Amino acid sequence: xxxxLMISFALSIVLSSALLSEARGGSGSVRELLQxxxxxxxxxxxxxxxxxxxRDAPKDAPRKGAGESKSSGQDLHASGTLKxxxxxxxxxxxxxxxxxxxxxxxxxxxxxxxxxxFYTDKVIKxxxxxxxxxxxxxGNPVENETRGGPNGFGGIDRQLKNVLAxxxxxxxxxxxxxxxxxxxxxxWCEASVVKAGESIxxxxxxxxxxxxxxxxxxxxxxxxxxxxxxxxSGVQVEVTGEKIEEKPETKNTSDAKKESFAAKKVVILDRRxxxxxxxxxxx
Numbered sequence: 044x045x046x047x048l049m050i051s052f053a054l055s056i057v058l059s060s061a062l063l064s065e066a067r068g069g070s071g072s073v074r075e076l077l078q079x080x081x082x083x084x085x086x087x088x089x090x091x092x093x094x095x096x097x098r099d100a101p102k103d104a105p106r107k108g109a110g111e112s113k114s115s116g117q118d119l120h121a122s123g124t125l126k127x128x129x130x131x132x133x134x135x136x137x138x139x140x141x142x143x144x145x146x147x148x149x150x151x152x153x154x155x156x157x158x159x160x161f162y163t164d165k166v167i168k169x170x171x172x173x174x175x176x177x178x179x180x181x182g183n184p185v186e187n188e189t190r191g192g193p194n195g196f197g198g199i200d201r202q203l204k205n206v207l208a209x210x211x212x213x214x215x216x217x218x219x220x221x222x223x224x225x226x227x228x229x230x231w232c233e234a235s236v237v238k239a240g241e242s243i244x245x246x247x248x249x250x251x252x253x254x255x256x257x258x259x260x261x262x263x264x265x266x267x268x269x270x271x272x273x274x275x276s277g278v279q280v281e282v283t284g285e286k287i288e289e290k291p292e293t294k295n296t297s298d299a300k301k302e303s304f305a306a307k308k309v310v311i312l313d314r315r316x317x318x319x320x321x322x323x324x325x326x
Contacts (some may be wrong), residue, residue: 119151119284119304122312122321126276131291132156133303134274136282139269152303153282159306161268162214166312169262172211172243176236179217180245181323182206183228184252201250205229205257208320212265214308218325226257231323261320270313278316283308 123138136153139146172178182203189198205226210217218233234245234252243254274280284304291298312321 056206061313065319092290108278115259118286119153119282120319122279122281124277124284125153125282128152128291128293130200132271133291134276135301136304141162151301151312152285152298153284154289154303154305155271155274155309159271159284160210160214160308161267161270161273161311162309163268163273163311164263164265164316166313166315167262167264167290169209169243169256170241171264172209172239172262174234174236174239176211176239178236178245179210180206180232180254181208181210181216181217181221181223182232182254182257183226184229184232184247199250201247201252202255203232203234203245203247203252204255206254207260208258208323209260209262210265210320210324211263213267214310215265216325218323221323259319261316263313263316263320265310273311274309279312279314281308281310281312281321282306 077135119201121136121138121140123136125134125136127134133152133154135150137150140149180203182202183205184201187200187202189200207223207226208227219231221231223229232247234247236243237246237251238244242256247253282304284306287303287305290301290303
């Protein structure tokens with residue numbers, strides 16, 4: 044009822060305006076003005092029922108998540124265990140894959156023969172390092188000015204403090220972005236041994252540093268291994284490889300879904316360092 048009263052009131056205003064216009068010699072007639080108001084009302088009613096498209100979302104915009112690229116999975120770089128597929132150059136490689144923040148168990152075929160480099164890791168003592176060795180140290184390099192002695196001259200005391208790990212050898216690279224939860228200031232430093240023994244000094248960025256080992260620190264030596272014959276079933280390894288189409292013939296139908304890779308680098312890992320040192324390495 045209220046709505047009808049408002050419409051009647053609006054029409055009366057329009058009619059009065061039209062009559063006044065005609066009285067003043069205006070060109071618009073009453074009928075034309077009434078028709079114009081009806082057309083406006085129809086237009087508003089039609090527009091109210093239409094679904095509006097957001098200003099920042101064009102009609103042809105893709106749905107959220109559509110067209111997002113995913114990892115192609117063409118290469119392999121992971122740690123896991125190997126089991127020989129007898130009578131073939133292939134092994135079954137069971138490993139943990141990381142996709143974003145999620146981890147999942149996976150299995151693939153890995154061909155070890157045909158151009159792969161083999162390495163083996165072992166733990167050594169600090170005293171096994173020799174003068175001139177190039178090493179990586181995970182520690183915190185600091186410099187402190189020392190007070191002058193009787194002659195009044197001071198100096199600079201350089202130390203690599205709280206060294207958590209030392210790594211040396213062929214085929215070794217480190218994760219330079221690694222941050223240790225125990226010491227956020229520690230990072231990988233490449234240096235050379237200038238004094239060997241139970242405690243060592245190193246040359247780092249043009250200065251001589253005394254190495255202060257942290258509690259529970261480990262020293263890793265990576266050496267060249269022979270060939271695929273040095274790999275035993277069940278051994279913990281790190282594999283870097285490229286995807287291939289070739290697969291071994293097996294009686295297990297589920298093997299047809301497994302991916303296959305040709306190994307380029309295989310490292311026999313030291314199980315004692317799986318959670319201690321390897322997270323800080325890069326292969």
